[in-house]
Amino acid sequence: MARAVAVVGVGQTRYGNRSEMTYPDLVREGVQAAFADAGLGPEDVDGVVFGTMPSMMEGVAMTHFYFADALRAVGKPLMKTETCGTTGMSLAITGYYWVASGMADVVLVVGSEKMHEGDSQATMSTVAEPFFFRPFTSGAPGIFSMLAQMWMDRHGIPEDKARDAAARVSVDHHRDALDNPYAHIKKAVTMEEVKGAPVIVYPSRLWDICPNSDGACAVIFACEEKVKKMSGKPAWVKGIGFCGDEYWFGDSDKVSWDGARETARQAYEMAGIRDPLKELDVAEIYNPFTYVELQHYECFGFCEAGTAPDRVLDGTFSRGGELPCDPSGGVLCSNPIGATALVRVAEAALQVTGRAGERQVEGARLALSHGLGGVAQFNGIMILGAEQ
Amino acid sequence: MMRRVAIVEVALSPAGESADNYLDQVYRVCREVLDKAGITREDVGTVVSASSDVFHGGVSCANAYYWDSGAAFLKNGTRQDGESLLAFSYAVMRILTGHYDTALVLGLCKGSENPDNDMITHFFTDPFYQRPLGLNETVAAGLQMRAYLEHSGTTEEQCARVVVKNLGNALRNPNAHRKGRLDVDTVLRSPKVMDPLKELECAPKSEGFVALLLASEDKAKKLTKRPVWFRGFGSSMDFFYLGDRDMGSGVLAQAAKRAYDMAGIRDPVKEIHVAEVTEPYAFQELLWYEGLGFCGPGEGGKFLDTGATAPEGSLPVNPSGGVLAANPYVSRGLCRLAEVTLQIRGQAGERQVDREVETGLAHGTHGFAGQFHAVAVVGA
Numbered sequence: 096m097a098r099a100v101a102v103v104g105v106g107q108t109r110y111g112n113r114s115e116m117t118y119p120d121l122v123r124e125g126v127q128a129a130f131a132d133a134g135l136g137p138e139d140v141d142g143v144v145f146g147t148m149p150s151m152m153e154g155v156a157m158t159h160f161y162f163a164d165a166l167r168a169v170g171k172p173l174m175k176t177e178t179c180g181t182t183g184m185s186l187a188i189t190g191y192y193w194v195a196s197g198m199a200d201v202v203l204v205v206g207s208e209k210m211h212e213g214d215s216q217a218t219m220s221t222v223a224e225p226f227f228f229r230p231f232t233s234g235a236p237g238i239f240s241m242l243a244q245m246w247m248d249r250h251g252i253p254e255d256k257a258r259d260a261a262a263r264v265s266v267d268h269h270r271d272a273l274d275n276p277y278a279h280i281k282k283a284v285t286m287e288e289v290k291g292a293p294v295i296v297y298p299s300r301l302w303d304i305c306p307n308s309d310g311a312c313a314v315i316f317a318c319e320e321k322v323k324k325m326s327g328k329p330a331w332v333k334g335i336g337f338c339g340d341e342y343w344f345g346d347s348d349k350v351s352w353d354g355a356r357e358t359a360r361q362a363y364e365m366a367g368i369r370d371p372l373k374e375l376d377v378a379e380i381y382n383p384f385t386y387v388e389l390q391h392y393e394c395f396g397f398c399e400a401g402t403a404p405d406r407v408l409d410g411t412f413s414r415g416g417e418l419p420c421d422p423s424g425g426v427l428c429s430n431p432i433g434a435t436a437l438v439r440v441a442e443a444a445l446q447v448t449g450r451a452g453e454r455q456v457e458g459a460r461l462a463l464s465h466g467l468g469g470v471a472q473f474n475g476i477m478i479l480g481a482e483q
Numbered sequence: 484m485m486r487r488v489a490i491v492e493v494a495l496s497p498a499g500e501s502a503d504n505y506l507d508q509v510y511r512v513c514r515e516v517l518d519k520a521g522i523t524r525e526d527v528g529t530v531v532s533a534s535s536d537v538f539h540g541g542v543s544c545a546n547a548y549y550w551d552s553g554a555a556f557l558k559n560g561t562r563q564d565g566e567s568l569l570a571f572s573y574a575v576m577r578i579l580t581g582h583y584d585t586a587l588v589l590g591l592c593k594g595s596e597n598p599d600n601d602m603i604t605h606f607f608t609d610p611f612y613q614r615p616l617g618l619n620e621t622v623a624a625g626l627q628m629r630a631y632l633e634h635s636g637t638t639e640e641q642c643a644r645v646v647v648k649n650l651g652n653a654l655r656n657p658n659a660h661r662k663g664r665l666d667v668d669t670v671l672r673s674p675k676v677m678d679p680l681k682e683l684e685c686a687p688k689s690e691g692f693v694a695l696l697l698a699s700e701d702k703a704k705k706l707t708k709r710p711v712w713f714r715g716f717g718s719s720m721d722f723f724y725l726g727d728r729d730m731g732s733g734v735l736a737q738a739a740k741r742a743y744d745m746a747g748i749r750d751p752v753k754e755i756h757v758a759e760v761t762e763p764y765a766f767q768e769l770l771w772y773e774g775l776g777f778c779g780p781g782e783g784g785k786f787l788d789t790g791a792t793a794p795e796g797s798l799p800v801n802p803s804g805g806v807l808a809a810n811p812y813v814s815r816g817l818c819r820l821a822e823v824t825l826q827i828r829g830q831a832g833e834r835q836v837d838r839e840v841e842t843g844l845a846h847g848t849h850g851f852a853g854q855f856h857a858v859a860v861v862g863a
Contacts, residue, residue: 096486097580117611143720146564149536149543157535157565158604160850163723170737172718173855174573177536177564189573196576197485198716221543337559339550357557421607438505469547 097195099483101329102324104133104315106442108277110429113309118153118209119165125311125434126167126205132448133315134327137167140315141199143188146177147433151218153209158288162387166205179222180381180468181438182206183312184337184475187464190316191332200318207311215307215432222470228344235383236304240296241472242349243386249350261385262289264425265302267413269381272424274453279308279429285352298386305383310431311439319483327470330444333461334366334478341376344470355394358474362398362400362463372411372418375478377446381425381467382425391465392420394475414456422446422454436466440477443444455457456464487740488578489703490750490861491585492519493821496692498660498809500595505506506552509591512694513554516587520706526585527696529561531574533567534591535813538848539704552591566845566859567693574697585700590814592691600688600763605685607850609723614651621685623828624764626676627730631770632679634731634781636698637798639679643670645765646683646807648787653804654792655833660689660809670765684807693818696798709828714842715748715860717741725851735774735848735856742844742858743776751776751844752791755860757826757836758800759819760846764812768800771846775858799836802826817848820859827863 096158113121130136143166150156159166159175167175178185183206190204209338216234232238247257266286272278284302292301303460320348321323322329338361340354341347347354368374378397382388389403396405397418406412412420421427422443426435444463445451451459466475494515496508503511517523528735530552534545542548545564553560563569567590574586597603604620611729631637653662673683675738696706703710718741726785739751742754748754758775762768770781777785786792792800801807803822808813825831842862849855 097582119609150606151536151543154606155608155611156603157850159565160607160723160854161609163720163854164727168720169722170734171720172738173562173720174569174718175565176561176573177544178546178562190571192576192580196579198572198576218543222547222549254712282542320720336559337561339547339555339560340557342547342550354555361559396686409521469544469550470551473546 096195097465099192099319099331100194100316101327101331102314102444102479103317103327103329104131104135105444106127106313107438107441108310109277109307110310110431111213114211118212119162121209121309122162122205122207122311123165125131125207125313126165129203129315131314134325135315140171140201140203142172142193142202143168143187144174144193144202144204145466146175146182146186148182149218151221152215154213166365178468178473179433180474181436181466181475182433182468183438184466184477187314187440187477188335188337188475190314193333194316194318200321202316203313204316204437205311205313206437208431208433210307210431211309221222234294236248236299237385239387242471243298244392246350246390248449251333252401252404258290260389260407261409262407263302264288264385264388268421268424268427271422271454272428274354275287275423277429278424279306288404299384305426305448307429308429309432311431312434312441314437314441324352328448330479330482333480334362334425334476335476336361336447337475339469339473342472349471352394353476355391358476359395362476362478374461375418375463376397376461377422378420378463379423379458379465379467380420381436381439382421382427383430385427387411419456422456436475439464439466445481447479484543487700488575488580488697488713489700490824491696491698491703491710491822492516494694495658495689495818495821496804497658498689498691498811498848501539501690505593506549508593508692509549510553512692513587516696524554527558527584527587528585529555529577530555530558530578530587530589531570532561532591533570533712533813533817535564549591554587563641566814566816566847566849566855566857567814568820568845568859571695571817571820571859574764575713578699579698584699586697588697588817588827590690590691590817592813593816594688594690614814615848620851621677621680622723626725627852628679628764628766630730631766634782637784639671640667641683641769641787642766642788643696645762645768646670648793649801649805649807652802652834653808656803658809659804661687662808680764684785686806686810687765689809689811691809691814691818693814693821695817695821698840711824711827711861711863714862715742717745718855718857730852732780733774733853734854735771738856738858739775742860746860748860752798754836754842755798755844756840756842757802757807757820757823758798758844758846759803760800761806761815761819761848763806765807775846795837797838800833802836816845816857820845821825823861826860
């Protein structure tokens with residue numbers, strides 16, 4: 096049966112344009128940071144889990160070979176988990192299962208991306224199959240703009256109100272990122288700047304959209320017995336969820352979004368959470384676009400369907416609000432895709448262990464981390480807590 | 484106390500080029516394995532697939548593409564990229580935790596729709612030092628074979644005999660992509676591909692869609708009279724740069740030891756009754772005998788010569804014809820496991836080995852000269 100598992104160390108690189116170093120060196124930076132944080136060395140690790148976005152992203156296929164040395168994986172068992180944008184969350188879940196099953200005691204989990212060496216939107220266009228889908232699918236902004244429009248239309252949300260709420264999300268996160276030493280985009284923006292920025296794909300404007308970042312993140316998972324022998328504060332895995340819905344975009348309803356709701360249901364059930372808004376102290380939502388963050392508040396039961404704009408505008412999800420979301424600045428300010436969802440896990444671990452520095456949410460004990468991927472097809476959640 | 488996990492049913496596609504599209508092929512093996520077990524998609528707890536992207540599949544995030552056809556719609560699932568045996572071990576983990584009672588494991592590769600493996604594996608290289616050299620898996624295998632022959636005294640004839648055995652075995656495997664009644668001279672006279680490798684010693688590029696249904700002990704006993712139990716798993720990763728490695732031994736012995744320790748196997752040559760190994764280049768089967776502990780270092784050729792690994796031998800290896808007969812790059816490890824499962828259940832048809840089979844071993848490798856190895860041990 097499942098053993099108790101905790102995060103015992105996290106490592107992040109600075110996100111941004113890291114053209115000053117090669118890709119393996121970037122991976123090594125994240126891995127060494129996690130070892131330093133956990134007070135462990137490669138000899139303490141039973142196995143390594145690694146993943147990125149597909150090979151087109153950086154021009155090297157099956158990068159676990161290339162990075163074997165940087166991952167400190169030589170002579171060790173390895174798993175290579177990849178599920179598109181959810182990769183980071185699927186990596187964390189793999190690490191969890193490896194330890195929870197008893198097949199390993201300590202597992203190093205690493206995600207990375209070096210997006211300045213490839214063309215992310217061209218890569219994402221190839222997620223669409225070549226015959227029907229690819230000719231009209233061009234990267235992520237178009238997909239997420241369709242989601243936003245469906246969502247506003249279904250709930251009869253006035254465009255101005257949704258616009259204001261999305262702008263508020265952008266303003267909050269860009270301010271939050273100033274407190275995050277790893278963040279890529281560090282620029283405070285005003286409501287007026289967000290709303291007046293150039294349209295990328297309507298209704299998303301420049302400051303509604305994440306950057307392309309280089310970066311790596313590493314998280315170390317350990318079983319209870321090992322945790323008890325370590326001095327640091329553990330972040331216990333309380334709940335996990337993952338779900339995929341229809342591949343064909345036209346077949347799926349991304350407003351009711353059964354996949355996102357089912358993901359949260361799984362994670363809440365395992366964690367014993369009934370009222371997420373009250374019980375969670377902080378959430379790291381995978382928010383490459385401001386509007387989709389609003390949708391996830393609803394799908395994850397933080398508020399009723401169609402009410403996210405009201406709750407955003409009354410400050411519920413801001414720092415100091417009832418459930419602060421993405422105090423790290425989120426994906427909106429740093430997006431090394433293969434690492435991005437794992438960064439959410441790392442940030443959640445820092446929050447519940449009180450180690451999040453300037454971006455710490457006071458007294459956080461229970462945190463939700465989220466990953467999103469595919470053509471908005473996959474959702475994954477890991478809930479971490481200060482108590483076992 | 485660990486739960487026990489069993490393979491309940493398997494389904495394997497033919498390895499030759501198919502006119503069916505990828506999604507139909509995925510659906511077909513899923514359907515077959517569920518029908519055999521007498522359950523529906525709703526009864527499946529979780530789905531763990533193995534596939535690869537762009538170069539091996541033509542789409543990025545291939546798991547997105549086949550998610551619904553692969554029975555995973557609105558389910559908790561995940562994907563392993565590269566070595567499909569990892570999908571098996573991951574599904575076992577998921578059942579061991581008690582979160583799921585059943586897991587569907589898929590290995591998917593439509594070889595006929597993508598470029599040559601040499602082109603694809605060329606992109607495993609780093610862009611700075613190796614790629615300008617034109618390194619790919621076959622070049623690396625040529626270097627490894629030369630080193631192996633020189634260090635071990637193994638002969639080219641012994642390597643060629645692996646082809647004679649495996650393609651001969653494939654005559655009895657209706658799913659095989661390549662088969663034939665060959666002699667050693669024919670193999671040795673086939674064109675040199677990457678000296679000393681000859682054309683017939685290199686695997687083809689094939690299709691391979693494979694599904695395995697796994698279940699916890701209680702569930703397995705309800706679903707089948709012939710469960711094949713998970714006993715052990717191990718894997719290991721080697722250095723990236725060939726110059727940093729000992730290509731004559733490598734990390735297979737580490738992977739095997741981990742699997743044997745978990746399975747409680749002390750004398751593999753006696754305790755393993757059939758093995759399916761991944762030998763994209765003929766000499767590698769001999770080298771893998773050594774890594775798996777079937778014989779001593781440098782004795783792979785002699786072990787083959789004893790006849791032990793023939794279908795009528797004491798430890799038949801690749802009675803299906805192995806990867807030389809069918810090489811779906813990403814799913815080939817799981818195909819090995821499916822074959823071993825059929826052997827243990829006595830369902831391997833004409834390729835059923837002569838001896839009684841209680842315990843079997845499946846091996847997978849990918850990367851240059853065996854950079855990564857995975858070993859699974861299963862038993863009746």
